[in-house]
Amino acid sequence: MDPHGGHYLNKDAVLSPLGAARMCQLLLGCTIMALVSHGAGYSASYGTFCMFVWCFCFAVTLVVFTLDITRLHNCMPISWDNFTVAFAMLATLMYITASVVYPVYFLQVEWPDEEWEVQIYRIAVTVCSSICCFPYGVEVFLTQAKPGAVVGYMATVSGLLKVVQAFVACIIFGALANDSEYNNYIATQYCVVVYSLCFSITVIVIVLTVSGRTSALRFPFDRFVVVYTFFAMILYLSTALIWPIFSFDKKYGTTTRPEDCPRGECPWDSKLVVAVFTSVNLILYFVDLLYSQRIRFISSSAA
Incomplete structure (x- = not known):
C-alpha cells in the first residue's frame, strides 16, 4: 500500500x-x-x-x-x-x-x-x-478514441492512420531495395524522394506525439498535421501516376511479368508491389485528410 x-x-x-x-x-x-x-x-x-x-x-x-x-x-x-x-x-x-x-x-x-x-x-x-x-x-x-472521451492524438483515427502510413512506406522501401531498378529514370528517383520525405515527416509526427512534446512547439500542431497530410496526399497522387508509367509502360519497361524472372528476385514484382502500396498510401492519406478536417471542424465549433 x-x-x-x-x-x-x-x-x-x-x-x-x-x-x-x-x-x-x-x-x-x-x-x-x-x-x-x-x-x-x-x-x-x-x-x-x-x-x-x-x-x-x-x-x-x-x-x-x-x-x-x-x-x-x-x-x-x-x-x-x-x-x-x-x-x-x-x-x-x-x-x-x-x-x-x-x-x-x-x-x-x-x-x-x-x-x-x-x-x-x-x-x-x-x-x-x-x-x-x-x-x-x-x-x-x-x-482508441470513443465519442466524447478526451484522448491522445494517436488514439484517434488520424493518429492510427499515421502508423499505418509509416508501415506501408516501409513495405514500399523493402520493395525498392529488392532490385526495383528505380535508378533507371529521374522520375522514379523522384518517387523515392517522395516516399522518403513523407515517411520521415510521418515518423516525426508520431515521435513528437508519443514523446508528449507537441505542446512545446511554436506552431499549432493540429494545423501542421492537416497541412502536411494535404501535401502528402498531393505528392502521393503524383507518384501514383508516375511510377506505373515508368515501370509498366512498354516505352520504359514491360507490361507483363517476364517468364524467366525468379520468384522473390524479380524487378517486375518489386515494381508491382511499389505501385500497389503507393495507391494504398494515397487512399490512407486521403482518408486521414478527411478525418483531420472533421476533427478541426468539431473542435472549432465546440470552441
Whole structure:
C-alpha cells in the first residue's frame, strides 16, 4: 500500500479486458517463438523478418505489461497512452505481414515424408501468428478514441492512420531495395524522394506525439498535421501516376511479368508491389485528410 491508501500494483492491468488481451499476446508470442525454435525453423531474409516481428512484439509487450502492472510508466518521459496504442497498431500490422510472409515462403503444398513433422510445426506457427493479430487488434479497439472521451492524438483515427502510413512506406522501401531498378529514370528517383520525405515527416509526427512534446512547439500542431497530410496526399497522387508509367509502360519497361524472372528476385514484382502500396498510401492519406478536417471542424465549433 502507498501512503495514500492505494495499491502499488495495478490490478486492472491484469483483470481488465485490456490486460486479458495483453496476456493473450504474451502467451501466443511465447508459443510462436518456442515452435519456431524447436521445430519450424526459419531461414533467409524473409524468415529473419518474421522472427524479428515475433521477438520484437513479444519483448515490447512484456515491457508494456510490466510497466503497466507496476505503475512505473508514470516515471517515463513519454505519453503512455499514445505510446501503447501506437505500438498495438504497429504490432497488429507486423503480425498480419508475418502471418502472410511465413506460410508463403515456408509452407509447401506437398512435402517428403521425412519433412512432415517440420511442416506441422510451421502450420502451427502460421495459425498462432494469425490468431495473435486479434489480441493486438482488440487492444487498438479498446484504447482508441470513443465519442466524447478526451484522448491522445494517436488514439484517434488520424493518429492510427499515421502508423499505418509509416508501415506501408516501409513495405514500399523493402520493395525498392529488392532490385526495383528505380535508378533507371529521374522520375522514379523522384518517387523515392517522395516516399522518403513523407515517411520521415510521418515518423516525426508520431515521435513528437508519443514523446508528449507537441505542446512545446511554436506552431499549432493540429494545423501542421492537416497541412502536411494535404501535401502528402498531393505528392502521393503524383507518384501514383508516375511510377506505373515508368515501370509498366512498354516505352520504359514491360507490361507483363517476364517468364524467366525468379520468384522473390524479380524487378517486375518489386515494381508491382511499389505501385500497389503507393495507391494504398494515397487512399490512407486521403482518408486521414478527411478525418483531420472533421476533427478541426468539431473542435472549432465546440470552441
